[in-house]
Amino acid sequence: METVRLGLQRWVVGRTIDTFDLLHPRAGRRHLPGAADFAARLAGRTISSAQRRGKYLWLPLDGGPDCLIAHLGMSGQLLVLAADADDGPHLRARFSFADAGQQLRFVDQRTFGGLHLDKLVPTVDGADTVPSGIAHIARDPLDPQFDDEGWVRRVRGRHTTIKRALLDQSSISGVGNIYADEALWAARLHGDRPTDRLSRPTLRSLVSQLRTVFGDALAAGGTSFDSLYVNVNGQSGYFDRSLNAYGRVGQACPRCGSPISRVAWMNRSSYFCPVCQPVPRRRTGADGVRG
DNA sequence: CATACCGCCTGTTAGC
DNA sequence: TGCTAACAGGCGGTAT
Numbered sequence: 001m002e003t004v005r006l007g008l009q010r011w012v013v014g015r016t017i018d019t020f021d022l023l024h025p026r027a028g029r030r031h032l033p034g035a036a037d038f039a040a041r042l043a044g045r046t047i048s049s050a051q052r053r054g055k056y057l058w059l060p061l062d063g064g065p066d067c068l069i070a071h072l073g074m075s076g077q078l079l080v081l082a083a084d085a086d087d088g089p090h091l092r093a094r095f096s097f098a099d100a101g102q103q104l105r106f107v108d109q110r111t112f113g114g115l116h117l118d119k120l121v122p123t124v125d126g127a128d129t130v131p132s133g134i135a136h137i138a139r140d141p142l143d144p145q146f147d148d149e150g151w152v153r154r155v156r157g158r159h160t161t162i163k164r165a166l167l168d169q170s171s172i173s174g175v176g177n178i179y180a181d182e183a184l185w186a187a188r189l190h191g192d193r194p195t196d197r198l199s200r201p202t203l204r205s206l207v208s209q210l211r212t213v214f215g216d217a218l219a220a221g222g223t224s225f226d227s228l229y230v231n232v233n234g235q236s237g238y239f240d241r242s243l244n245a246y247g248r249v250g251q252a253c254p255r256c257g258s259p260i261s262r263v264a265w266m267n268r269s270s271y272f273c274p275v276c277q278p279v280p281r282r283r284t285g286a287d288g289v290r291g
Numbered sequence: 292c293a294t295a296c297c298g299c300c301t302g303t304t305a306g307c
Numbered sequence: 308t309g310c311t312a313a314c315a316g317g318c319g320g321t322a323t
Contacts, residue, residue: 026300075300075301090301110300110301110316111300164295176316266316267296
C-alpha cells in the first residue's frame with residue numbers, strides 16, 4: 001500500500017478530476033447516495049496529497065468533500081494508464097483528469113475493495129488528520145508516531161493470542177496474514193502464544209522484526225503473491241520470493257531446515273516452523289486461565 | 292466490555 | 308475431459 005501511495009503521489013497529486021465513472025456497484029457500496037452523486041461530488045476537485053494509514057489510502061481534495069478513501073481489499077489495484085488503454089474485465093472505476101493525461105483506474109477482481117468519501121478529523125494526539133471513518137485504525141510500525149511501548153503494554157494487557165493481536169488493526173495496522181506469519185517466524189514465536197505471557201523484550205523484538213519485514217517488502221516494491229497486487233504502473237512486487245514461512249508448506253525452514261507446517265486458521269492458513277516456533281503448551285488449571 | 296469468528300466476492304487450481 | 312470444491316484474505320458485523 002505504501003508503494004501504491006508513492007505512485008499516487010507522483011502521478012495524480014496536483015491534478016484536477018474531470019469525470020469519475022463508477023462501473024461496478026460494489027466498488028462504491030460505502031457511498032450510500034449512489035454512483036451519480038459520487039461522480040458529481042468528485043468532478044472539478046483537485047487532489048492535494050496522497051495519505052495512508054495501514055491498508056487505507058486517502059486523497060485529500062480541495063473544496064470538499066474532504067477526501068476520497070480507497071481500500072484495495074486483497075485484489076484491488078490503482079493503475080495510472082493512458083486513456084486509450086484496454087479496460088480489461090475487472091475495471092471498477094475510472095478517473096479522467098482535466099489535463100486529459102493518463103487516467104487513474106480502480107481494478108478489482110474479487111471486489112473486496114472500494115472507494116468512498118469522508119471528512120477529515122484531527123487525530124486524538126492532534127498531530128495530524130485522519131478520515132473520520134478510519135479513526136479506529138491504529139498507526140503502523142513504519143509511522144514515526146507509532147508508540148512501541150504503548151503497543152507492548154496494550155498487548156500484554158489483553159487475553160488473546162499473538163497472531164490475533166498482530167492482525168488487530170485497531171492496535172497496530174498494516175499487518176495482514178502474510179506479514180504476520182513472516183514476523184512471527186523471524187521472532188521465533190508461534191502465533192498461538194498467549195499475549196499476556198510474552199515478555200516485554202519479546203514483544204519489542206517482534207515489533208522490530210515487523211519493521212524489518214515491512215522495510216524489506218517496501219524496498220522490493222511490495223508483496224505480490226498471485227500477481228494481483230501491482231503498483232500504479234502495473235509492475236508487481238517481487239517480495240514473495242523472499243518469504244521465509246508463508247506459503248512454504250513442506251519446504252525447508254531457511255533457519256533450521258525443518259519442513260514448514262501449514263494449519264487451517266480462521267478460514268485461512270498459518271505457516272510456521274514447528275521447531276523454531278514450537279506450539280505453546282496448553283494452559284491448564286494449575287496455570288490458571290486468568291492466572 | 293472483550294474476544295471470537297463468519298461471510299462477503301470471484302478467478303484459479305487441485306482433485307476426482 | 309469436465310466438473311466440483313478448496314483457496315486466497317481484510318474487515319465489518321454479529322455472536323459469545
